[in-house]
Amino acid sequence: MAKHQEEVYRLTGLSCASCAVTFEKNVRNLNGVSEAKVNFGASKITITGAATVADIEKAGAFDGIKIVENNQSETFQKKRLWQGNLHVIISALLILAGLILQANLGSGHPIVTSAFLAAMVIGGYSLFMTGLNNLLRLRFDMKTLMTIAVIGAAIIGEWVEGSIVVILFAISEALERYSMDKARQSIQSLMNIAPKEALIRRDGIEQMLHVDQINIGDTMIVKPGQKLAMDGQVLQGRSAINEAAITGESIPQEKQSGDFVYAGTLNEEGILEVEVTKYVQDTTIAKIVHLVEEAQAQRAPAQAFVDKFAKYYTPAIVLLGALVAIVPPAFFGQIWSDWIYLGLAVLVVGCPCALVISTPVAIVTAIGNLAKNGVLIKGGVYLEEAAALKAIAFDKTGTLTYGKPVVTEFLPNEKYHDQENLLAIIGALESQSLHPLASAIVEKAKLEGFDYEGLNVQNFRSITGKGIEGEIDGTFYVIGKPEYMKGIVTTEDYRQFEGHVLRLQEQGKTVMLVGAEDQLLALIAVADQVRSISKNTMKQLALSGVQNTVMLTGDNQRTAAAVGKEVGVTDVRAELLPEDKLKVVKQLREKHQHVAMVGDGVNDAPALAAASVGIAMGGAGTDTALETADIALMSDDLRKLPFTIKVSRKALTIIKQNIIFALSIKAIALLLVIPEWLTLWMAILADVGATLLVTLNGMRLVRMKDEDEAHHN
Known part of the structure; x- marks a missing residue:
C-alpha cells in the first residue's frame, strides 16, 4: 500500500556513505516521491510522498538495502562479520582455486580464466551493476573507479589481479559496513532499552499491554528488578531507581510519591505505582534517540570539507589515470599494456573509500x-x-x-533562657512567609524535629525588604536583616553578634537576626550551597x-x-x-x-x-x-x-589523523607510478589498509570512559 505522508524507515545493508547518496537519489527519482533524505549515521531514510516498500527496496537493490518500518526497530539483530557476506567467501575460494589451477595448467588455460572470471562476477556483481550505471550517467564515485579498473584488467589479460581487486574491495566494503553497524549499536541499544510491554491497571483491571496501547493517565505497576516502559509520576511506593540509561549517572536515585520517573530506567527495590504522563513516542528516551540520530545526520565542518573534496578529487583521479595510461605510450614510445595497467592501478589507489569513511565513523x-x-x-x-x-x-x-537555599549557621544567644524551643518558634514564624529564604529555615526546623506546626502565630506581618514579625503565646517576635534589627535590639546584644554578621556576609551568606521585645535571641545564616x-x-x-x-x-x-x-x-x-x-x-x-x-x-x-x-x-x-x-x-x-x-577533542584529533593518513597513503602509492612499481594488488591493498586503519582509529572512541565519574563512584 502506498504511503502519502512523511514516513521514516530503518535500513539494513547500507554499506557506505557514497551508497547512501546513490540510494537517496534513486528514491527521490521514484514516481510519487517529492523528497528523500538518508541519515547514514542512523541508517534510516525519511521519505515524503507516495512510494511502496517494494519500490524503495528496488531503489536500494544495488547495495542489498532492505527496509524495516521505524517502529519495528526491535527486530534488528547483531550480525557477525561473515553474515551477509557469503558472496565474498565464495569469491575468495574461487580465486584460491584459480591460483592452484594456474600453477598446474598455466595462466592462459580456459578453466583458469573461468575460475577468475567467476570470482570477479560473484564477488563484484553489485559493484559492476552500480559502476556501469554510474558510468553511463558520467557519475564518478569509488564504484565507478573500481568497475573501470576491473574491466580494464580483464581486457589486458590481468585476470588474477582483476579478481584480487574485486575481492579486496568487497572485503573493504564488508569491513566498512560492519564498523558503521558497530558505531550505530550504541544508539540501537538505547532504542531497545525500554521494555515493549508494561503491567497496566485500567478501570480496576491489571493487564499486560504493549507500549503503543498505553494511554496518558494509566497506572503502571513496576516491580523490583523491572525496567520502566513509560515516563510518569510516582503515585505510590518508594524505591531506588537506576537512571544510568538516561543520565549516565550510575548511583541510584531515591524516588517516592510525586517524583518523576523515566522509561528505560531500572527499579531496584520497592514496588511503584506510576501514573503515565507521556505516550511512548514522546518519552525522554524516545526523544534522546531521535535527537541523537538527527545529530548523526548533521555534517560536521570536517565532514563537509571531505565531501566537497571528494566531489572534485574523484574526477581528477579518473583524469590522472587516463593521462598515465595514454601519455607515456602515445608521446614517449612506451609499451601500451604496461601503462594501461599503471593507469588502472592509479584508479584503484585513488578510490576515496578511506577518505569518505574517515569522518562519519568518528562522529x-x-x-x-x-x-x-x-x-x-x-x-x-x-x-x-x-x-x-x-x-x-x-x-x-x-x-x-544547587539553587536551593539552606541554613548554614544557627547561633542562639547564650543569655536566652528558652533555647530548646527557639527553632520551633522561628520555624512557625517563617512558615507564614512567602520569601524564598523562609523555606530553608522551615526545612531546618523540620530536620531538627521541632513541632513548629503546633504553635499558633498571631498578628503576623511581612515588612517588605526588612523582615517579618508575629506573636506566639503572648510574646512578640521579629526576624529581619541586621541593619533593620540594629534599631530594635539592645546595642550590647548587637555588638555581641556584629563580628559574626560581618564574617558571614563576607562569605556571601544572607544573615538574619531574631529578636523578642528588645532582646537579640539568635543569628541565622542562609546560603545557596555550592555543588x-x-x-x-x-x-x-x-x-x-x-x-x-x-x-x-x-x-x-x-x-x-x-x-x-x-x-x-x-x-x-x-x-x-x-x-x-x-x-x-x-x-x-x-x-x-x-x-x-x-x-x-x-x-x-x-x-x-x-x-x-x-x-x-x-x-x-x-x-x-x-x-x-x-x-x-x-x-x-x-x-x-x-x-x-x-x-x-579526541574525535577531532582522530578525524584530522584519518584525513591526513588517507591522503598520505594515496600520495605515496601514486608516487610509485613514476618508477613503474605500482601494481593493482598493491593499489587495492593500500586502499583497503587505509580504510581499515581509519575505521579502527575512529572506533577507539567507543572505549573512552568518564574516568572522573568512575573514580567518583
Whole structure:
C-alpha cells in the first residue's frame, strides 16, 4: 500500500556513505516521491510522498538495502562479520582455486580464466551493476573507479589481479559496513532499552499491554528488578531507581510519591505505582534517540570539507589515470599494456573509500558514546565546537550551586533562657512567609524535629525588604536583616553578634537576626550551597585547556565573589539581568571566538543561543533544555562537561589523523607510478589498509570512559 505522508524507515545493508547518496537519489527519482533524505549515521531514510516498500527496496537493490518500518526497530539483530557476506567467501575460494589451477595448467588455460572470471562476477556483481550505471550517467564515485579498473584488467589479460581487486574491495566494503553497524549499536541499544510491554491497571483491571496501547493517565505497576516502559509520576511506593540509561549517572536515585520517573530506567527495590504522563513516542528516551540520530545526520565542518573534496578529487583521479595510461605510450614510445595497467592501478589507489569513511565513523561513534554517558550532542558541528572551546560561562544558581537555599549557621544567644524551643518558634514564624529564604529555615526546623506546626502565630506581618514579625503565646517576635534589627535590639546584644554578621556576609551568606521585645535571641545564616563537584570541574576544565571560566549571576557582588572564589572560576560577573548575561556572552565571543554557556535551558535561553555552544543542565527533566540547547547534560552533573570536551577533542584529533593518513597513503602509492612499481594488488591493498586503519582509529572512541565519574563512584 502506498504511503502519502512523511514516513521514516530503518535500513539494513547500507554499506557506505557514497551508497547512501546513490540510494537517496534513486528514491527521490521514484514516481510519487517529492523528497528523500538518508541519515547514514542512523541508517534510516525519511521519505515524503507516495512510494511502496517494494519500490524503495528496488531503489536500494544495488547495495542489498532492505527496509524495516521505524517502529519495528526491535527486530534488528547483531550480525557477525561473515553474515551477509557469503558472496565474498565464495569469491575468495574461487580465486584460491584459480591460483592452484594456474600453477598446474598455466595462466592462459580456459578453466583458469573461468575460475577468475567467476570470482570477479560473484564477488563484484553489485559493484559492476552500480559502476556501469554510474558510468553511463558520467557519475564518478569509488564504484565507478573500481568497475573501470576491473574491466580494464580483464581486457589486458590481468585476470588474477582483476579478481584480487574485486575481492579486496568487497572485503573493504564488508569491513566498512560492519564498523558503521558497530558505531550505530550504541544508539540501537538505547532504542531497545525500554521494555515493549508494561503491567497496566485500567478501570480496576491489571493487564499486560504493549507500549503503543498505553494511554496518558494509566497506572503502571513496576516491580523490583523491572525496567520502566513509560515516563510518569510516582503515585505510590518508594524505591531506588537506576537512571544510568538516561543520565549516565550510575548511583541510584531515591524516588517516592510525586517524583518523576523515566522509561528505560531500572527499579531496584520497592514496588511503584506510576501514573503515565507521556505516550511512548514522546518519552525522554524516545526523544534522546531521535535527537541523537538527527545529530548523526548533521555534517560536521570536517565532514563537509571531505565531501566537497571528494566531489572534485574523484574526477581528477579518473583524469590522472587516463593521462598515465595514454601519455607515456602515445608521446614517449612506451609499451601500451604496461601503462594501461599503471593507469588502472592509479584508479584503484585513488578510490576515496578511506577518505569518505574517515569522518562519519568518528562522529557517529563519539556522539553514541556521549549519549550512553548521559550527554546529548545535537550534531557534528557542536562536537567540533566543543573541541575548540576557549571560554565557558556558567549561570550560578542551579548550575554551580544547587539553587536551593539552606541554613548554614544557627547561633542562639547564650543569655536566652528558652533555647530548646527557639527553632520551633522561628520555624512557625517563617512558615507564614512567602520569601524564598523562609523555606530553608522551615526545612531546618523540620530536620531538627521541632513541632513548629503546633504553635499558633498571631498578628503576623511581612515588612517588605526588612523582615517579618508575629506573636506566639503572648510574646512578640521579629526576624529581619541586621541593619533593620540594629534599631530594635539592645546595642550590647548587637555588638555581641556584629563580628559574626560581618564574617558571614563576607562569605556571601544572607544573615538574619531574631529578636523578642528588645532582646537579640539568635543569628541565622542562609546560603545557596555550592555543588561539591563544581570546584573539581573547574580544575578539570583548566587541565583540558579551557583557561577562562566565567560565573554569571544576578546576586550582589559580595555574594558572587565569595561563591566564585569557592568554586574556582577565573572571572565573576554579578548583578546581571537576563539581557546583561546575553551582552557578556557576546563580549566573550568577540574576545575568545569559541565560547560555551552553561545554564538550565529555560531562564538562560538568550545567552545559550548567543554562545557558540549552548549547554543545558538536567535535560532529563526539562523538554525546554532538550529543545533549546546544542548540548544537554542529562543529569545535573557538571563532571560530564570536561568528559564531553575530552571526547570532542579526541574525535577531532582522530578525524584530522584519518584525513591526513588517507591522503598520505594515496600520495605515496601514486608516487610509485613514476618508477613503474605500482601494481593493482598493491593499489587495492593500500586502499583497503587505509580504510581499515581509519575505521579502527575512529572506533577507539567507543572505549573512552568518564574516568572522573568512575573514580567518583
